[in-house]
Amino acid sequence: MTESDRPAADRSGAASARIVRVPEDRDGQRLDNFLLGQLKGAPRSLVYKLVRSGQVRVNGGRAKAERKLAAGDEVRLPPLRLAEAVERGAPPKGLLEALERAVVFEDARLLALDKPSGLAAHGGSGVSFGAIEAMRALRPGQTLELVHRLDRDTSGLLILAKKRSALTELQALMREEGGIAKRYLTLLVGRMPDGTMTVDAPLHIGLRQGGERHVQVHPDGKPSLSHFKAIERRGGHSFCEVRIETGRTHQIRVHAQHIGHPVAGDDKYGDPEVNRRLRQQAGLKRLFLHASTLEFALDGGRTPYLLNAPLPDELADVLNRLG
Secondary structure (H helix, E strand, C coil): CECCEEECCCCCCCCCCEEEECCHHHCCCEHHHHHHHHCCCCCHHHHHHHHHCCCCEECCECCCCCCECCCCCEEEECCCCHHHHCCCCCCCHHHHHHHHHHEEEECCCEEEEEECCCCCCCCECCECCCHHHHHHHHCCCCCCEECCCCCCCCEEEEEEECCHHHHHHHHHHHHCCCCCEEEEEEEECCCCCCCEEEEECCEEECCCECCECCEEECCCCECCEEEEEEEEEECCEEEEEEEECCCCCCHHHHHHHHCCCCECCCCCCCCHHHHHHHHHHHCCCCCCEEEEEEEEEECCCCEEEEEECCCCHHHHHHHHHHC
16 A cells, blocks of 8 residues: 555445545646546536545545646545446547547547537536547546547537646646637638638627536637638638637637627527538538637647648538538
8 A cells, every 4th residue: 555545434334435635746636626536437517526525625624626736645535336437437439539539639648539419528427428538438447538628519629638747838838829820711601701700709608508518709708819810602602711719618609799790500609500401401410610620839838739630521512402
């Protein structure tokens, strides 16, 4: 038995809690993410329940899920009944096979997925499995962490870190202006003007509708900057490239709505009548938004990465039908 992974005192004599000492390479990690790595198979909802109820302790005291841990901190992990940890079962075989095919890049520290539309980045809020849970099931011997999020209905590049050092460096780059160049492909409703249109409009997460976040342009929101460039017109609509300098929730979708050219197929911020016509005439059955390119450099700028995910066939088919 090691000092870093030992049972805690348990008066009942039942399965004991464990005390885990935070290793050096997890310094600065959020408590919830640390727990997800330690409690393999536990649903995110269960992890938050354990934290809220005080069953998880840091250095003997209660802690919030977002607390940043320090190397050497002692975290109490409560005993879990097997039924609690595996209540979701295993990810469906079809999902695992699809994600294995979706890996577009991998090296010793990063793995990039071309995430399908309709798959959440992570489980929770009624979603049994997200991309991260499925990839952990595919790679049980590896440590995998989400570097960033991607809307469930948006397809495209999603980066997972295989090493803590890569996770922290990438997340630091995301906080820097221009640290990571992010480009998306989208179909906007109506005719966009020629050239590049820059949208500088603060975004605020408003009231939850049906349990979902609803974002709007609001002066009290966080600064948000998007650049829309029309590539070509199809069927009276505009196929565009979008570069974003901030990564706010639903940023492209809300900025597109704000300028009067919502994203085609957007059930939340779009035009229902146009969406209906595009479904009937062009077979558009999903949000037309795809994260196509990520460009950044690790090791203090010495190791460049350029990751690409081509436009999915179902979206290319829509463009072809629009002529």
